[in-house]
Amino acid sequence: GGPCASPGFGSGCTDYFGYADTPDYHEGQWDIARQVAQVSSFGASVTLDWDLGSLALTSVSSYEENDSLINEDTDASPLDVVHGAYRAGPRQFSQELRLASAGDGGTRWIAGLYYFDEQFKGTVHFAVNGFGPGIFTGVGETTEGAGQLSRMDTQSAAAFGTAEIPLADATRLSIGVRYTHETKDLDYVAFITDTTSVTPDWMMSWSSVTDLGLFQTIDFHLKESWDNFSGRVSLDHQFSDEV
Numbered sequence: 001g002g003p004c005a006s007p008g009f010g011s012g013c014t015d016y017f018g019y020a021d022t023p024d025y026h027e028g029q030w031d032i033a034r035q036v037a038q039v040s041s042f043g044a045s046v047t048l049d050w051d052l053g054s055l056a057l058t059s060v061s062s063y064e065e066n067d068s069l070i071n072e073d074t075d076a077s078p079l080d081v082v083h084g085a086y087r088a089g090p091r092q093f094s095q096e097l098r099l100a101s102a103g104d105g106g107t108r109w110i111a112g113l114y115y116f117d118e119q120f121k122g123t124v125h126f127a128v129n130g131f132g133p134g135i136f137t138g139v140g141e142t143t144e145g146a147g148q149l150s151r152m153d154t155q156s157a158a159a160f161g162t163a164e165i166p167l168a169d170a171t172r173l174s175i176g177v178r179y180t181h182e183t184k185d186l187d188y189v190a191f192i193t194d195t196t197s198v199t200p201d202w203m204m205s206w207s208s209v210t211d212l213g214l215f216q217t218i219d220f221h222l223k224e225s226w227d228n229f230s231g232r233v234s235l236d237h238q239f240s241d242e243v
Helices: 208-212
Strands: 036-051 055-072 083-088 091-101 108-127 144-168 171-194 213-237
Touching: 108 208, 144 208, 144 213, 171 208, 208 213
Parallel strands: none
Antiparallel strands: 036 055, 055 083, 055 091, 083 108, 091 108, 108 144, 144 171, 171 213
């Protein structure tokens, strides 16, 4: 439990459970045969431009989804002390429409609408088998763990516009405004779990935390919305061709 006077292999210094690491910092021993970090990702984006003569219309649509699964030997030793597992699966979609003036002369302007939607779900679980039964509850003969599930949906919509106005041959004034409305809807639940069936090679599913739950410790739900109006004013002056 205290500092090691002379760290190194054979020094007699061990962790709480009697394990001493090897002298090679780049090697280790684990009780999980195959630690994994699997990530699959898919995305697509489409941009469409229409020439309307004096105007240009642009549409940008995009979608992305990710799924990740991590199986981790948290204690980094050959003993089954703490085993961590993580899953996450965000989904994102966005759509932008903007109308712009064509040409480079005179006043240039852009006006548009933007929409964003994200659906996120994630779960984390730690099995703490190495500390014996009842580590969290203090009772019984059941080895225990702790896990949580979270879900958050985000929706954001905005309207924006900007204009560049020539004040002189080398001076331009830029004015921009944006209004944004955003909503977040959050669910967060946590459980003390029965880890009797959780082995070091156990791979967590989306329902594992609730399936293993002994009792619930957190049940949190919140939905909030925000409105924001922002603006920008800038002045651009070119003193010479070199500056």
